[in-house]
Amino acid sequence: MSATATSQSWRERLFGTPVTTVVTLILALIIAWVAIPIIRWALIDATWRGTTREDCAPGGACWVFIRARFGQFMYGLYPQGERWRADLAGILFALGGAALVFAPQRHKLKLALAALVVLPPLGVWLLAGGFGLRPVETREWGGLMLTVFISIYASLIAIPLGILLALGRQSQLRVIRLVSVLFIEFWRGVPIIAVIFLASLLLPLIMPSGIGVDRLARAVIGLGFCIAAYMAEAVRGGLQALPSGQREAATALGLTYWKATWFIILPQALRISLPAITNEFIALVKNTTLVLVVSILDLLGIAQASLADPNWVGMSMEAYVFSGGIYWLICFALSRWSKSLETKRAR
Amino acid sequence: MKTIYLAGAILAGSASMALAQQLAPSPTLDAVKARGHIECGVHLGLPGFSFANDKGEWTGLDVDYCKALAAAVLGDATKVKFTPTSVQQRWPILQSGQVDLLSRNSTITFSRNATLGLNFQGINFYEGQTFIVRKKANAKTAADLDGASICVAAGSTEEKNAADWFRERNLKVTITNFQKNDDAITAYDSGRCDAYTAGVGALAGQRAKLKVPDEHVILTQPISNDPQGPVTRWGDERWQLIVRWVLNGTIAAEMLGVTSKNVDEMKANSKNTEVRRLLGAEGGFGAMMGLPDDWMYKVIKQVGNYGESYERTVGMGSALKLERGQNQLWTKGGLLFTPPFQ
Numbered sequence: 001m002s003a004t005a006t007s008q009s010w011r012e013r014l015f016g017t018p019v020t021t022v023v024t025l026i027l028a029l030i031i032a033w034v035a036i037p038i039i040r041w042a043l044i045d046a047t048w049r050g051t052t053r054e055d056c057a058p059g060g061a062c063w064v065f066i067r068a069r070f071g072q073f074m075y076g077l078y079p080q081g082e083r084w085r086a087d088l089a090g091i092l093f094a095l096g097g098a099a100l101v102f103a104p105q106r107h108k109l110k111l112a113l114a115a116l117v118v119l120p121p122l123g124v125w126l127l128a129g130g131f132g133l134r135p136v137e138t139r140e141w142g143g144l145m146l147t148v149f150i151s152i153y154a155s156l157i158a159i160p161l162g163i164l165l166a167l168g169r170q171s172q173l174r175v176i177r178l179v180s181v182l183f184i185e186f187w188r189g190v191p192i193i194a195v196i197f198l199a200s201l202l203l204p205l206i207m208p209s210g211i212g213v214d215r216l217a218r219a220v221i222g223l224g225f226c227i228a229a230y231m232a233e234a235v236r237g238g239l240q241a242l243p244s245g246q247r248e249a250a251t252a253l254g255l256t257y258w259k260a261t262w263f264i265i266l267p268q269a270l271r272i273s274l275p276a277i278t279n280e281f282i283a284l285v286k287n288t289t290l291v292l293v294v295s296i297l298d299l300l301g302i303a304q305a306s307l308a309d310p311n312w313v314g315m316s317m318e319a320y321v322f323s324g325g326i327y328w329l330i331c332f333a334l335s336r337w338s339k340s341l342e343t344k345r346a347r
Numbered sequence: 348m349k350t351i352y353l354a355g356a357i358l359a360g361s362a363s364m365a366l367a368q369q370l371a372p373s374p375t376l377d378a379v380k381a382r383g384h385i386e387c388g389v390h391l392g393l394p395g396f397s398f399a400n401d402k403g404e405w406t407g408l409d410v411d412y413c414k415a416l417a418a419a420v421l422g423d424a425t426k427v428k429f430t431p432t433s434v435q436q437r438w439p440i441l442q443s444g445q446v447d448l449l450s451r452n453s454t455i456t457f458s459r460n461a462t463l464g465l466n467f468q469g470i471n472f473y474e475g476q477t478f479i480v481r482k483k484a485n486a487k488t489a490a491d492l493d494g495a496s497i498c499v500a501a502g503s504t505e506e507k508n509a510a511d512w513f514r515e516r517n518l519k520v521t522i523t524n525f526q527k528n529d530d531a532i533t534a535y536d537s538g539r540c541d542a543y544t545a546g547v548g549a550l551a552g553q554r555a556k557l558k559v560p561d562e563h564v565i566l567t568q569p570i571s572n573d574p575q576g577p578v579t580r581w582g583d584e585r586w587q588l589i590v591r592w593v594l595n596g597t598i599a600a601e602m603l604g605v606t607s608k609n610v611d612e613m614k615a616n617s618k619n620t621e622v623r624r625l626l627g628a629e630g631g632f633g634a635m636m637g638l639p640d641d642w643m644y645k646v647i648k649q650v651g652n653y654g655e656s657y658e659r660t661v662g663m664g665s666a667l668k669l670e671r672g673q674n675q676l677w678t679k680g681g682l683l684f685t686p687p688f689q
Contacts, residue, residue, distance in 0.1 A: 200436065308552075
């Protein structure tokens with residue numbers, strides 16, 4: 001019954017009056033006009049099998065290129081024999097995330113803290129090696145792995161720092177307030193691309209020679225600080241939306257500042273600011289591509305670099321469509337996840 | 348008699364002092380040896396010059412030079428690590444000591460040399476703006492393009508260069524502007540213009556993207572002069588010496604007919620003094636720079652001479668199929684030149 005009802009209502013909406021009918025037809029034509037060539041290029045005329053550029057049929061996409069370079073798109077120049085380490089790190093992080101989502105409520109906090117303490121250093125160890133594993137320099141990292149790495153580690157800096165800054169901005173203590181405001185305004189006011197530049201070019205010039213902080217680490221920290229400032233403002237929105245009675249009641253019950261913040265204020269404020277935080281996080285994922293200016297080969301960087309292979313020249317559409325598609329998938333998944341969190345919390 | 352001996356001893360002493368002076372300390376060389384590899388700054392991705400292949404190995408003409416340097420200094424062409432650099436970061440990354448040298452298709456200019464604290468150690472590629480035309484148009488030089496139409500990106504240096512060049516020579520060409528380089532080359536490919544203009548190296552990459560690359564030819568005489576070569580920091584003259592003479596050595600080897608295939612035989616049997624000096628059979632040239640005497644032998648054996656490297660990376664052995672043009676030896680009509688190994 002509902003199916004016919006829906007189709008009925010759709011028919012009414014699309015073809016109800018002569019005007020809507022004409023508009024519908026025009027829009028359908030435009031969509032067909034745009035979509036058909038794209039579908040033809042990407043699917044129908046595309047070449048899927050083969051090993052070299054010669055196997056590609058003209059006119060369609062040549063996905064052979066993506067196949068040949070798939071490893072690089074995923075791991076950059078990471079040594080072939082060591083790529084299982086990146087996979088393992090990814091699986092561990094995914095398991096950690098899943099555990100956080102599905103664990104029973106009373107174990108959640110312990111689990112979250114354990115994951116925060118154990119996972120980040122474990123991930124770095126797996127990727128960078130040392131202590132029994134073959135060391136792999138960060139210059140060999142790349143591709144999707146690096147994009148995910150930068151996103152996760154920059155947000156590990158940004159989320160706690162952002163919350164602290166938001167609280168600091170609301171603080172009664174003038175010094176803390178001032179420091180927070182200065183930090184937020186500075187990092188929010190400077191373009192991210194400038195921060196990455198400064199971190200990767202100016203720091204080594206200023207620092208005494210011999211003290212080298214890894215290039216990737218500098219970029220991650222710079223990115224983390226920028227996002228922290230944005231995150232702080234998102235959280236502040238949530239804090240300000242809370243009626244002041246919440247804190248007053250908590251104080252009246254004898255809770256200390258930190259206890260009141262932890263148990264009463266933050267859970268509510270974060271729930272309110274979740275859409276804004278997700279927004280920042282999606283922005284962060286896309287902002288990771290800015291590391292390209294300092295030649296760190298993230299997913300987009302490796303796509304661009306692989307276009308320089310004379311054996312594969314002219315594959316720019318394929319490379320950009322493929323990497324763009326992956327970025328879209330990540331961001332879409334994030335927004336869906338946050339949506340589900342919102343509805344779950346709203347219950 | 349005694350005074351003569353004394354004078355001789357003094358002379359010998361001062362001679363050995365002079366020798367000691369030649370082997371001035373080289374912090375870069377020491378650092379390279381301690382580290383066990385050379386840090387080489389390359390282009391992030393330029394077809395034929397520097398790119399990571401399907402296996403993730405850096406390859407290309409600029410990359411080959413760094414491999415040659417590693418073979419000369421450390422005896423092993425694989426002992427080099429590459430740092431891809433963007434246009435914006437190339438100078439700072441060298442100035443701050445994060446790399447030992449740049450081999451990154453950067454044009455040698457007076458102001459760069461004078462103000463950046465950097466030295467250019469010779470030319471490994473004569474880049475210059477030129478034209479790509481259809482073979483059937485039968486044009487040999489840019490001057491043959493009189494009356495032709497040329498596709499360019501609006502406002503680009505190439506547009507200005509080309510317009511100036513033809514105006515100075517009272518040649519009439521129609522310059523058709525496009526928003527981007529990609530649009531201009533597509534228009535050329537579809538037959539809207541007779542020619543498209545860009546640097547030699549860039550054109551080689553562009554040609555491979557055309558519908559039928561074989562129907563097009565790149566004019567070998569450029570209308571601008573943008574020589575490119577390895578770059579080092581000021582100071583550490585011995586390191587600069589090594590960087591310069593490894594490049595010279597690869598050119599000299601081609602000049603002298605020494606290739607990776609015949610190098611063993613040449614080293615053992617050649618009567619040519621310059622060949623023998625180059626390969627370390629006599630003269631002790633390596634030692635003068637603080638390197639093993641077989642430094643160039645290792646380079647030629649492992650990487651090959653300049654011509655071999657060129658053909659493999661941008662020349663006929665590669666997908667780019669770029670003619671030698673100006674990057675041919677001076678004895679064969681090009682500009683490649685090296686001072687003698689004497």
